[in-house]
Amino acid sequence: MRFLLSFLLVSLAAAATIRSPNASPHDGSRVYRVKAGRQVAAVHKRLDGIASDYWDQAHGNLDVVIPRDKIEVFETLGLSTRLLHADLGESIAKESVVKRKxxxxxxxxxxxxxxxxxxxxxxxxxxxxxxxxxxxxxxxxxxxxxxxxxxxxxxxxxxxxxxxxxxxxxxxxxxxxxxxxxxxxxxxxxxxxxxxxxxxxxxxxxxxxxxxxxxxxxxxxxxxxYSQTNERLWRKNRQPPPANAVNQTCFGRDINRNWETAWDADPRGASPNPCSQTYKGVVPRxxxxxxxxxxxxxxxxxxxxxxxxxxxxxxxxxxxxxxxxxxxxxxxxxxxxxxxxxxxxxxxxxxxxxxxxxxxxxxxxxxxxxxxxxxxxxxxxxxxxxxxxxxxxxxxxxxxxxxxxxxxxxxxxxxxxxxxxxxxxxxxxxxxxxxxxxxx
The missing domain is CATH 3.40.630.10 (Zn peptidases)
Known part of the structure; x- marks a missing residue:
């Protein structure tokens, strides 16, 4: 499951909103469900450079975030899809209203x-x-x-x-x-x-x-x-990357891939890459x-x-x-x-x-x-x-x-x-x- 976004706290008379001071980076983005069947890996590869975020689901489905400037390219791929969010930024704004009183x-x-x-x-x-x-x-x-x-x-x-x-x-x-x-x-x-x-x-x-x-x-x-103040669809914790990591901007470990049991049992089960949404850390715990x-x-x-x-x-x-x-x-x-x-x-x-x-x-x-x-x-x-x-x-x-x-x-x-x-x-x-x- 993989997504990212932005929010900030704004007080209103009868309500508050958690959202970013600037326009959401997902304004105009769309979310599609792609029916991939047994070709999940192949579909992932086709979406490289197009989808800004995606996550695997049961039954061979992928849910993908497509930035507004990539929508036309995505639609030319001819994939079997269903539209989930016509404007992800708008959906986030509606979700963010807090009835403070x-x-x-x-x-x-x-x-x-x-x-x-x-x-x-x-x-x-x-x-x-x-x-x-x-x-x-x-x-x-x-x-x-x-x-x-x-x-x-x-x-x-x-x-x-x-x-x-x-x-x-x-x-x-x-x-x-x-x-x-x-x-x-x-x-x-x-x-x-x-x-x-x-x-x-x-x-x-x-x-x-x-x-x-x-x-x-x-x-x-x-x-x-962080999901409420910076990126709405942040997944991991906020731990810095290891000192020897090539990319020092990729924060966070997936704390549901960091437990000791079977930590390194299958390369498909988590990632050693600090930039991955399923980054497992350097060692368990x-x-x-x-x-x-x-x-x-x-x-x-x-x-x-x-x-x-x-x-x-x-x-x-x-x-x-x-x-x-x-x-x-x-x-x-x-x-x-x-x-x-x-x-x-x-x-x-x-x-x-x-x-x-x-x-x-x-x-x-x-x-x-x-x-x-x-x-x-x-x-x-x-x-x-x-x-x-x-x-x-x-x-x-x-x-x-x-x-x-x-x-x-x-x-x-x-x-x-x-x-x-x-x-x-x-x-x-x-x-x-x-x-x-x-x-x-």
Whole structure:
């Protein structure tokens, strides 16, 4: 997944906008979906010098950004395409309106206006402080360390009756900076956990009574801030290139290619080039964000065990399990992972007003090879019993620039899916002896 852009904060009487002081470099650019089939590499080659950005999708599709001065040349290629954004700059401007006067959380109300727009990073931090404070006796503010630029990689630890120390559910969000829909999704799930527990919902209380939740909404805070102030579709962290790099202007490591497990297992899974969107670093864990997160994973593993790990991303509507680094390597847990993912997908589709459909299966087989990824590492080293990467909506009408009106349906669908998943984590369910699936 690969894109780039620009934004700046502008205050208005009733709203604010996050955008650049100058015209967006993507004004007039178009985004196309190219049907490449099995010729993805060949299509990539044909697009060299034409597309300013592109990213691979499932089912042999490529989504590409074409600058306005290259559109005519692109259209002469005769590729099978579908137009996603007629003017990417205009789409970004519409996405960037922030309803500043109504953002504060309204007593865990499910109609909270926070979920009607995107928000600046500092507002997100304040929102989380307020949420944690509303559940202060059964939560704490936690951290896995600091980012390259010194921002706290904060999280909230939630627990139920009997205090902390039960098997952990670990959520990571905003690994890739441009994936703005991830933060409100993780926020909505956390809000509903707390609201349900406090209001006496038996099912939600059971979740928190059975598991500790460690929720990290911004594991790449530097990149996220940069996406709001400089380049909207920035992906990586903001770490400088190695001292011996030929091009010293290419910043950032992909912190979802920097984990230790299978870091160098397949040359297709990540890049050694600092200018690449999937730059894996010089060695595993040479991004400070990964060091802190990995240390925390090992600490939780040893202290209480990890029942479930989810790394939230966008987009493509996928529920992906290990392994990502080898298409034909399948863990022994694949059967129960697939069954759980199928039930999640079915529940989301049934409850969704958009009939949102998620494809599921092993990451390397369903999508493409990925090395040094969190889901493989936290399954193998962290010994997580369930491990998924969830790629949020949409499938390909908007991509990373998902309109604000799509925030609420997306977050509500994911809470439906999490209720199903958290209800079936018990081994007894997979033995056919457990309780019936949660009926929503």
């Amino acid at each position: 109504t953002w504060k959380r309204q007593a865990n109300d499910t109609n909270d206006p926070w979920f009607d727009s995107y928000h600046p990073y500092d507002d997100h931090v304040e929102w989380w402080r307020e949420l944690q404070g509303s559940f202060a006796n059964q939560s704490n503010w936690t951290t896995s360390g600091t980012s390259y630029e010194g921002r706290e990689i904060f999280g909230v630890h939630l627990w139920g009756a009997g205090g902390p120390g039960k098997p952990a559910v670990l959520y990571h969000g905003t690994v890739h900076a441009r994936e703005w829909i991830v933060a409100p999704t993780v926020e909505y799930v956390a809000q509903q956990l707390i609201h349900g527990y406090k209001s006496g919902n038996n099912i939600t209380q059971a979740f928190l009574n059975n598991y500790d939740f460690y929720i990290f909404p911004f594991v790449n805070p530097d990149g996220f801030v 040479d991004a400070p964000e990964n060091v802190g997160l990995d240390n925390l994973v090992r600490k939780i593993r040893d202290a209480q065990g990890i029942k479930l790990f989810i790394d939230w991303h966008s987009y493509s509507q996928l529920i992906l399990s290990p392994f990502g680094y080898k298409e034909t390597l399948y863990p022994p847990e694949l059967g129960k992972w697939t069954k759980a993912a199928a039930l999640m997908s079915e529940a989301i589709r049934a409850e969704s007003t958009n009939a949102t459909t998620f494809t599921f299966g092993p990451s390397g087989a369903v999508l493409y090879p990925t090395t040094g990824s969190s889901v493989d590492h936290i399954y193998t080293v962290g010994r997580a019993e369930f491990a998924y990467t969830i790629e949020l909506p949409d499938y390909g009408d908007f991509g990373f620039v998902l309109p604000p009106e799509r925030i609420r349906p997306t977050v509500e669908e994911q809470w439906v899916g999490q209720q199903v998943l958290l209800s079936i984590l018990d081994e007894e369910f997979f033995d056919g002896e457990g309780p019936a699936i949660l009926t929503l």
